[in-house]
Amino acid sequence: MSSDFSKVKAVKDYKNTDMTKIKMDTLCAMEKHSKENGSAHILPINASSAFSYNSLEASIEVFTGQQEGFVYGRYGNPTITAVENKLAAMEALNLEDDLYCTLTSSGMSAIATLLISQLKAGDRIITQYNLYGGTTELLKSILSKQGIHISFCDLEDLDGLEKKLIAEKNVKLIYFESPSNPTLNCLDIKSLVDLAKKYGIDTVMDNTFCTPYLQRGIEMGIDFIIYSTTKFLNGHGNALTGAIICKNEAEQKSIWNHMKLLGSNCNPFDAWLLHNGIKTLPLRMDKHCSNAMALAEFLESRDEVLKVNYPGLNSNKYHKLATRQMDHFGAMLSFELKGGLEAAKKFMNACQLATITSTLGNVDTLLLHPATSSHLNIDPEIRKANGITDGLVRVSVGIENIGDIKADFKRALE
Numbered sequence: 001m002s003s004d005f006s007k008v009k010a011v012k013d014y015k016n017t018d019m020t021k022i023k024m025d026t027l028c029a030m031e032k033h034s035k036e037n038g039s040a041h042i043l044p045i046n047a048s049s050a051f052s053y054n055s056l057e058a059s060i061e062v063f064t065g066q067q068e069g070f071v072y073g074r075y076g077n078p079t080i081t082a083v084e085n086k087l088a089a090m091e092a093l094n095l096e097d098d099l100y101c102t103l104t105s106s107g108m109s110a111i112a113t114l115l116i117s118q119l120k121a122g123d124r125i126i127t128q129y130n131l132y133g134g135t136t137e138l139l140k141s142i143l144s145k146q147g148i149h150i151s152f153c154d155l156e157d158l159d160g161l162e163k164k165l166i167a168e169k170n171v172k173l174i175y176f177e178s179p180s181n182p183t184l185n186c187l188d189i190k191s192l193v194d195l196a197k198k199y200g201i202d203t204v205m206d207n208t209f210c211t212p213y214l215q216r217g218i219e220m221g222i223d224f225i226i227y228s229t230t231k232f233l234n235g236h237g238n239a240l241t242g243a244i245i246c247k248n249e250a251e252q253k254s255i256w257n258h259m260k261l262l263g264s265n266c267n268p269f270d271a272w273l274l275h276n277g278i279k280t281l282p283l284r285m286d287k288h289c290s291n292a293m294a295l296a297e298f299l300e301s302r303d304e305v306l307k308v309n310y311p312g313l314n315s316n317k318y319h320k321l322a323t324r325q326m327d328h329f330g331a332m333l334s335f336e337l338k339g340g341l342e343a344a345k346k347f348m349n350a351c352q353l354a355t356i357t358s359t360l361g362n363v364d365t366l367l368l369h370p371a372t373s374s375h376l377n378i379d380p381e382i383r384k385a386n387g388i389t390d391g392l393v394r395v396s397v398g399i400e401n402i403g404d405i406k407a408d409f410k411r412a413l414e
C-alpha cells in the first residue's frame with residue numbers, strides 16, 4: 001500500500017513552482033492543497049474513516065500503488081496530507097531537496113513513533129537531563145523495558161560526549177532539545193551534529209519551542225526533527241498534534257509504517273486546526289519574541305529575581321550561540337525567585353493576566369512551576385543540578401500588550 005505514502009511526500013506543491021524563493025510568512029499563509037475548479041478555497045476537513053472506489057480495478061490500482069489515492073483513515077487522509085506537506089515545506093524552506101513529514105496524534109506520539117521506528121532491543125540512545133518531562137519518562141519507564149539502553153549526559157560537554165561515543169557500544173541516536181525545557185539551555189547544534197556524524201550516529205532534535213520559523217535543524221545537519229505542534233505551531237491551544245520530519249523516502253516509509261501500525265495517526269479536525277494556526281505563525285512568533293525579550297529584561301531588573309533564563313539576554317550564557325543558530329530568541333523564559341517555593345506560590349497566585357497551566361505556546365501568557373508539575377517525577381537531586389529549583393517559574397510569553405504583561409508581573413512580584 002504505497003499509495004497513501006506517495007502522497008505524503010508531495011512538498012512539490014509548494015516548492016516546484018516558479019516561486020522557489022518564497023519566504024516563510026508567504027509559505028505559511030498559502031492555501032495550496034490540491035484543488036479542482038469550483039472546489040473549496042480553504043482546506044476542507046475530510047471526516048471519513050475510509051475511502052471508496054468506483055471499481056475493483058480502481059481499488060487494485062490504489063492498493064498496488066499504481067495510482068495515488070487514499071485507503072483508510074489510519075494510513076492517511078487528504079486533510080492531514082495537506083498539513084504534512086505544508087510543515088515539510090516550511091522545514092525545507094532553504095533546502096534544495098524535499099523533506100518528509102508525518103503528523104501524529106500528539107507530540108509524545110511523534111517521539112514514541114520515531115524512537116520505536118529507529119531503535120531495537122540492544123541499541124543505545126544518548127540524551128540530556130533537561131528534556132521535556134514526558135520524554136524523560138517515556139525513555140525511562142517504557143523504552144528501557146523494551147531493552148533499549150538510555151544514557152543521560154551533559155550534551156554541552158562535547159569532549160565528555162565523545163568519550164561516551166567511544167566507550168559505549170551500539171549507540172544509534174543522540175536525542176536533544178535546544179533551547180531545552182525549562183531552563184532554556186542551548187546546545188551547539190552544528191558541533192553536536194558533526195561529532196555524531198563522525199561516529200555514524202543519527203541525531204534527533206525536538207524543536208517545539210522554536211518552530212521552523214525560528215530554527216531549522218535539518219539545515220544544520222540533523223536527521224530527524226520532532227514537533228509537539230500542539231504548542232506554537234497550532235498556537236491557540238485547541239488541538240493536540242505532533243510531527244516527525246525526516247530526510248529520505250526509506251526513513252519516511254518506516255516512520256509511516258510504524259505510525260499506521262501503532263495507530264498514532266493524527267485526526268483530520270486537529271490537523272485542520274493546526275493548518276489554521278500555521279497561517280499566522282510568523283506574525284505570532286514576532287510578537288511572542290519581542291514580548292519575551294522585554295519581559296526578560298524587566299525581570300532581570302527586579303530585586304525579587306535571582307536569575308532569568310532567556311537566551312536573548314546579553315547576560316545569558318547561551319546568548320552568542322543562540323544568536324548564531326536561531327533567527328529570534330523565542331517566547332519561552334524561566335526565572336528563579338529568591339524565596340523558593342513560597343515565593344513561587346505567592347507570585348503565581350497573584351498573577352491576574354497570566355494563567356497557571358501545563359501547556360505553552362498559546363497566544364496568552366502562561367505560567368508553570370516545573371518542580372511541582374512537569375518535572376515532578378524527576379529525581380530532586382537531578383532536578384536541582386539542572387537548575388529546576390523550587391523557586392523556578394516558567395513563562396510562555398503571550399502576544400498581549402507588553403505593558404499589561406509587565407504590569408501583571410510587577411504587581412504579582414510586589
Ligand SMILES: *Cc1c(COP(=O)(O)O)cnc(C)c1O
Nearest residue numbers: 106107108132206208228230241
Ligand atoms: C508539549 C511538549 C511535548 C509533548 O507534546 P504533546 O503534544 O503534549 O504530546 C514534547 N516536547 C516538548 C518540548 C513539549 O513542549
